Amino acid sequence: MKNSLLPLRFLHPAVKVSRRRYTAASSGALGKLNVPTDYSASSYLAHTSSQTYNLHTDLPTHIRSSKTKRTNYFTAVNDALRTILTTDDKSLIFGEDVSFGGVFRCTSNLTDSFGGSRIFNTPLSEQGIIGFAIGLSTSGYTALPEIQFADYLFPAFDQLHNEASKMRYRSGGAENFNAGRMVVRMPTGAVGHGALYHSQSPEGFFLGMQGITVIIPRSPVQAKGLLIAAARGADPVVIMEPKILYRAAVEEVPLEEYELPIGKAEVLQAGTDVTLVTYGTMVYVAEAAARAAKERFGVSVEVIDLRTVRPWDKETITKSVNKTGRCVVVHEASRTGGMGESIAGEVQERCFLRLEAPVTRVTGWDTHMPLAFEEFMVPDVVRVLDGIKRTVKY
Known part of the structure; x- marks a missing residue:
């Protein structure tokens, strides 16, 4: 199969085709944020028995x-x-x-x-x-x-x-x-x-x-x-x-069997300035972005894991957004037709008089999932942090 990158390499030997995992927006000072997730250090995972029952x-x-x-x-x-x-x-x-x-x-x-x-x-x-x-x-x-x-x-x-x-x-x-x-x-x-x-x-x-x-x-x-x-x-x-x-x-x-409540979201981290709603893998991206927002801008982020995405827990989200006045929704699915649309519409109906800014969505792009650029499709820490910053500064 012909490699379309070969002419570029031949004409410009100094140009190297990068194998970066993350978006171009990660360059510069903020680039240090986009590092592979260290799950062993995540505060959203229980690494000891006591953490299991506290978390x-x-x-x-x-x-x-x-x-x-x-x-x-x-x-x-x-x-x-x-x-x-x-x-x-x-x-x-x-x-x-x-x-x-x-x-x-x-x-x-x-x-x-x-x-x-x-x-x-x-x-x-x-x-x-x-x-x-x-x-x-x-x-x-x-x-x-x-x-x-x-x-x-x-x-x-x-x-x-x-x-x-x-x-x-x-x-x-x-x-x-x-x-x-x-x-x-x-x-x-x-x-x-x-x-x-x-x-x-x-x-x-x-x-x-x-x-x-x-x-x-x-x-x-x-x-x-x-x-x-x-x-x-x-x-x-x-x-x-x-x-x-x-x-x-x-x-x-x-080790024992147990059940967890279906239809109930979980507040993973309390905050006062922004509500960040997410689920699945993006929970760990949200964790890093919330930490960076606190360290760099002094912004306190409340992180909520939906767990059940249909029907999602409207009461927990409403209570949080009424407190913070701002909401950012993060998911890796495409922007159009994603959870962000449903949450944004509901939040703006329920919390309109308390909102300080429009609901912000940080999502996958509206395109097919590419093989070579899959990592560019999924929200990373820089994109989520930028969404938090834009919402706070609105």
């Missing part, structure tokens, strides 16, 4: 004396699935390659423990996988399908939107005829080299899908508790797991 304040009281284990994200998901399979003998896991552990190993060793009748592979048909899951869930089973990548979900949207989301409504609330025992898991988001079909963030497509709950956990503790809660809940749930966190995010996770 994750909505962990149930009865497990607060439980022992913890250092666990990465995908292992926490695996532990949650094992708990569900152990406590619910009508739960089934199925999808592409799940009996072998899946692409990201989230279902590793489950077939050995529970057998091929409860963890099994399917044909490469996302529409078929979700259709089968809906049928199982309406027949009294707990269906736990895995979509190999969130990018592959689109063929199944008809099943989710026209069947699963409407099942309870059209049945008149029948207790058994609904898709409430269905939890669809999938890896999502940018990973650095996924490009068009392995790095999309499609959560915005669910915003108008009534009857479906969408969760994006930020950490191992959150992933385990929210997955168990979803499997025991009354509504069909889509859980999007940021794939870049599967091995990068590690924390002390309680």
Whole structure:
């Protein structure tokens, strides 16, 4: 294949094609902000047992004396699935390659423990996988399908939107005829080299899908508790797991089973000047940007992790914005049709008289995910810090 960069190198030997991970805006003094995330130093991850219970304040009281284990994200998901399979003998896991552990190993060793009748592979048909899951869930089973990548979900949207989301409504609330025992898991988001079909963030497509709950956990503790809660809940749930966190995010996770509240946002850091709303991988970018805002400008940022992006927690966001008077929304999905639009509209209706500035959105760009420039698509610390600065100076 012809390399379009070769003529440039030949004519200008001094020009080097950079392998920078971050945007050109990161040059100069602010460039020092855009360094790879050190998850081992993040204050939003619990690195000791005591931090687990201090940070994750909505962990149930009865497990607060439980022992913890250092666990990465995908292992926490695996532990949650094992708990569900152990406590619910009508739960089934199925999808592409799940009996072998899946692409990201989230279902590793489950077939050995529970057998091929409860963890099994399917044909490469996302529409078929979700259709089968809906049928199982309406027949009294707990269906736990895995979509190999969130990018592959689109063929199944008809099943989710026209069947699963409407099942309870059209049945008149029948207790058994609904898709409430269905939890669809999938890896999502940018990973650095996924490009068009392995790095999309499609959560915005669910915003108008009534009857479906969408969760994006930020950490191992959150992933385990929210997955168990979803499997025991009354509504069909889509859980999007940021794939870049599967091995990068590690924390002390309680060994006992537990549930975390669905539909409730979490204030990770209290602040007085700006509310920063985000979720998933961007939580850690927000952490660095909030720290930089405090150190460089003296700005106090309140950081909120939505956790559940549909329906999202309007009360927690409203309370925070009424206090700070400013709001910045950060997500890696495209600007148009993303969570930022929904949040900005709601905040400006609910908090108009308290707002000191328009709601600012720092998001992915409105274009396809490129292979060579994937890192340029995703908001980085400099872009988020600039959004905070513009909002404060408005």
